[in-house]
Amino acid sequence: MRGIAIEAAVSQTGPRVFDTLTLAAIPPEDEALRAQVRALAREAVAGMALDRRARSWMGFDPAFSRRLGAAGLLGLTLPTEYGGGGRGPFARFVVVEELLAAGAPVGAHWIADRQSAPLILNYGTEVQRRAYIPRICRGEALFCIGMSEPGAGSDLAAVRTRAERTGDGWRLNGQKLWTTGAHHVDYMIALVRTSGGPEDRHAGLSQLIVPLKAPGVSVRPIRDLAGDAHFNEVFFEDVDLAADALIGEEGQGWAQVTAELAFERSGPERIYSSHVVLEAWIAHLRAVGRTDDRAAALVGGFAARLAALRAMSIACTARLAAGESPVVEASLVKDLGTAFEQELPLAIADDLAAHPDESADTELVAALRYLTLVAPSFSLRGGTREILRGIIARGMGLR
Amino acid sequence: MSAFLSPFEAMLDKLFLPARVRAIDAGGDWSPERVEIEQSGFLDALAPDMALPFAEVAALWRAIGRRAAPLAIGKAMIGRSGRDPDTAQPVLLAAAISGAADRVLDMTTAYAGERSQFGKPIGRQQAVQQQLALMAEEVVAIRMAVQLAADCDWPTAERAALAKAVAAMHAPHVASTAHAVHGAIGISAEHDLQLYTRRLHAWRLEEGGETAWSIALGRALLASDENALDWIRNVLF
Numbered sequence: 001m002r003g004i005a006i007e008a009a010v011s012q013t014g015p016r017v018f019d020t021l022t023l024a025a026i027p028p029e030d031e032a033l034r035a036q037v038r039a040l041a042r043e044a045v046a047g048m049a050l051d052r053r054a055r056s057w058m059g060f061d062p063a064f065s066r067r068l069g070a071a072g073l074l075g076l077t078l079p080t081e082y083g084g085g086g087r088g089p090f091a092r093f094v095v096v097e098e099l100l101a102a103g104a105p106v107g108a109h110w111i112a113d114r115q116s117a118p119l120i121l122n123y124g125t126e127v128q129r130r131a132y133i134p135r136i137c138r139g140e141a142l143f144c145i146g147m148s149e150p151g152a153g154s155d156l157a158a159v160r161t162r163a164e165r166t167g168d169g170w171r172l173n174g175q176k177l178w179t180t181g182a183h184h185v186d187y188m189i190a191l192v193r194t195s196g197g198p199e200d201r202h203a204g205l206s207q208l209i210v211p212l213k214a215p216g217v218s219v220r221p222i223r224d225l226a227g228d229a230h231f232n233e234v235f236f237e238d239v240d241l242a243a244d245a246l247i248g249e250e251g252q253g254w255a256q257v258t259a260e261l262a263f264e265r266s267g268p269e270r271i272y273s274s275h276v277v278l279e280a281w282i283a284h285l286r287a288v289g290r291t292d293d294r295a296a297a298l299v300g301g302f303a304a305r306l307a308a309l310r311a312m313s314i315a316c317t318a319r320l321a322a323g324e325s326p327v328v329e330a331s332l333v334k335d336l337g338t339a340f341e342q343e344l345p346l347a348i349a350d351d352l353a354a355h356p357d358e359s360a361d362t363e364l365v366a367a368l369r370y371l372t373l374v375a376p377s378f379s380l381r382g383g384t385r386e387i388l389r390g391i392i393a394r395g396m397g398l399r
Numbered sequence: 400m401s402a403f404l405s406p407f408e409a410m411l412d413k414l415f416l417p418a419r420v421r422a423i424d425a426g427g428d429w430s431p432e433r434v435e436i437e438q439s440g441f442l443d444a445l446a447p448d449m450a451l452p453f454a455e456v457a458a459l460w461r462a463i464g465r466r467a468a469p470l471a472i473g474k475a476m477i478g479r480s481g482r483d484p485d486t487a488q489p490v491l492l493a494a495a496i497s498g499a500a501d502r503v504l505d506m507t508t509a510y511a512g513e514r515s516q517f518g519k520p521i522g523r524q525q526a527v528q529q530q531l532a533l534m535a536e537e538v539v540a541i542r543m544a545v546q547l548a549a550d551c552d553w554p555t556a557e558r559a560a561l562a563k564a565v566a567a568m569h570a571p572h573v574a575s576t577a578h579a580v581h582g583a584i585g586i587s588a589e590h591d592l593q594l595y596t597r598r599l600h601a602w603r604l605e606e607g608g609e610t611a612w613s614i615a616l617g618r619a620l621l622a623s624d625e626n627a628l629d630w631i632r633n634v635l636f
């Protein structure tokens with residue numbers, strides 16, 4: 001380059017925090033999935049009230065999940081030899097973004113597609129992979145996450161549910177709590193103690209695949225503050241499991257669950273939970289012709305934040321695509337993303353309350369009321385705000 | 400990363416040590432530095448016969464902000480481009496905010512590891528860690544918004560608005576967290592922190608703060624007939 005003296009100089013900049021999160025683009029072949037997903041999502045939500053759509057990944061519709069499977073839109077990150085799409089995290093990003101933006105009822109396959117199948121692929125035996133992954137990709141094997149217990153929330157290593165070795169397998173006793181979907185799905189991947197006691201912390205934990213129809217398993221739905229029953233208490237009383245219920249290595253449960261949580265936290269679901277009300281409110285503003293500075297400032301502020309979050313989420317997807325486990329980056333995106341999702345219904349409801357003469361659509365009002373009640377859960381499920389910030393602080397070398 | 404970034408950074412590191420920045424802030428003359436920068440050729444980074452990719456130039460602007468170096472360097476680059484300055488200038492300001500915010504985060508993280516109270520570094524206190532984690536999130540959000548806006552041949556009005564809105568909305572909180580963690584020493588004129596936080600506030604408001612740019616972005620979105628996600632994907636990505 002003309003005139004520029006390129007010196008071999010040592011710049012005094014030092015390492016920069018979180019340089020790993022850098023702008024990435026969705027490859028065109030993955031972007032190309034969008035139209036197909038959109039059509040299926042539109043069909044699934046046709047005639048569905050806005051407050052139902054606001055349930056998004058709490059909405060449960062196994063027939064829709066099977067339709068997605070038949071269309072090849074589940075298991076996109078998984079190898080074709082197990083029935084997966086053989087594509088990668090970017091393909092999943094596009095599909096998930098479209099489903100969430102539409103408020104499609106994706107709860108049935110959500111957990112299996114997002115974290116159980118990758119877990120089984122990474123840690124399972126060949127027999128386990130063949131037993132579960134093809135069915136997950138068809139939307140026929142549905143999973144839930146068995147981590148939390150009454151005494152083990154943020155402090156996950158405190159789990160007390162125990163599996164003892166028997167002659168030919170395992171015997172399971174204990175209780176899980178807040179298990180989303182356990183009353184509907186087929187399997188739980190449970191984090192349990194297989195040796196030692198709570199004082200051993202991260203040692204002695206393992207993961208087991210538990211068929212929820214097995215004798216000795218009982219599931220009791222818990223009603224939430226909005227009247228829904230999506231999460232459950234699950235009790236295990238002398239549940240006998242085959243030896244190959246163990247997934248991964250005995251005693252390696254903590255490392256495995258940490259990797260699983262990176263999948264759980266890094267998807268775009270952490271920015272779109274309130275998206276349907278954002279779209280409905282913008283449509284409302286256009287319909288009533290309210291485009292003054294105040295409204296525009298609110299809309300533009302949300303659009304700017306959403307764009308930055310989307311770029312961050314895509315950057316995180318690029319880390320997954322590079323084969324990394326972006327634990328810290330995912331925490332960063334999730335924490336900022338959930339704050340945005342939580343603020344949307346409050347700010348939009350406040351805006352509408354300042355314009356009572358506009359008589360907003362009752363569906364929008366109902367969806368806002370619903371989201372206002374459940375929004376606090378956005379920064380609890382998948383790890384609380386405080387826990388995520390602790391992970392970020394560790395990534396910054398502070399702990 | 401661009402081959403031009405590290406020589407540019409090295410030049411700025413040499414020319415704009417904090418003592419020089421203070422002298423320039425006090426109204427001192429920086430024509431010697433100007434001459435050296437002119438000779439380096441970097442002021443022509445956007446000029447038609449050189450025209451580095453816009454994203455690479457935005458990285459140079461971040462380097463300016465990181466060192467509290469004069470923004471006039473970036474303004475001169477825009478001036479020599481022969482292209483619309485009105486959409487480049489907000490990106491320059493946002494990039495400078497991003498660089499200064501990066502620096503402030505690094506300083507604050509380092510300080511939290513050095514300063515001890517109650518027998519341990521303040522960075523071991525969970526209350527401090529939680530503030531720093533949030534600060535990191537905001538710093539990354541600003542950086543991503545700048546990278547996104549600059550990922551083009553020349554920014555559109557909407558890209559410019561995005562960059563400046565996000566940078567401006569987070570800048571005050573980044574500055575206030577840095578001061579909170581530094582305690583009284585950060586309030587002293589002698590400490591370098593103020594060189595950067597002062598600029599975070601000034602650059603936030605120059606050519607309009609977060610509300611002004613959010614209005615611009617919101618007007619454009621409301622005037623279209625696309626849904627918000629499609630509009631964002633098509634117009635900003």
Ligand SMILES: Cc1cc2nc3c(=O)[nH]c(=O)nc-3n(C[C@H](O)[C@H](O)[C@H](O)COP(=O)(O)OP(=O)(O)OC[C@H]3O[C@@H](n4cnc5c(N)ncnc54)[C@H](O)[C@@H]3O)c2cc1C
Pocket residue numbers: 144145146147148149152153154155177178179180181231377380381382383384385386387
């Ligand atoms: C809608 C929903 C769905 C869920 N689905 C599932 C599921 O499918 N499977 C599953 O296993 N779990 C599920 N959970 C449970 C979720 O993982 C837990 O709620 C979460 O881990 C927090 O645990 P807790 O609720 O016991 O809160 P606690 O851990 O008791 O925390 C209460 C408060 O104390 C704070 N706190 C705790 N420890 C610390 C600390 N060390 N430092 C600072 N602050 C701290 C927390 O941040 C929080 O603010 C779900 C939760 C919700 C709300």
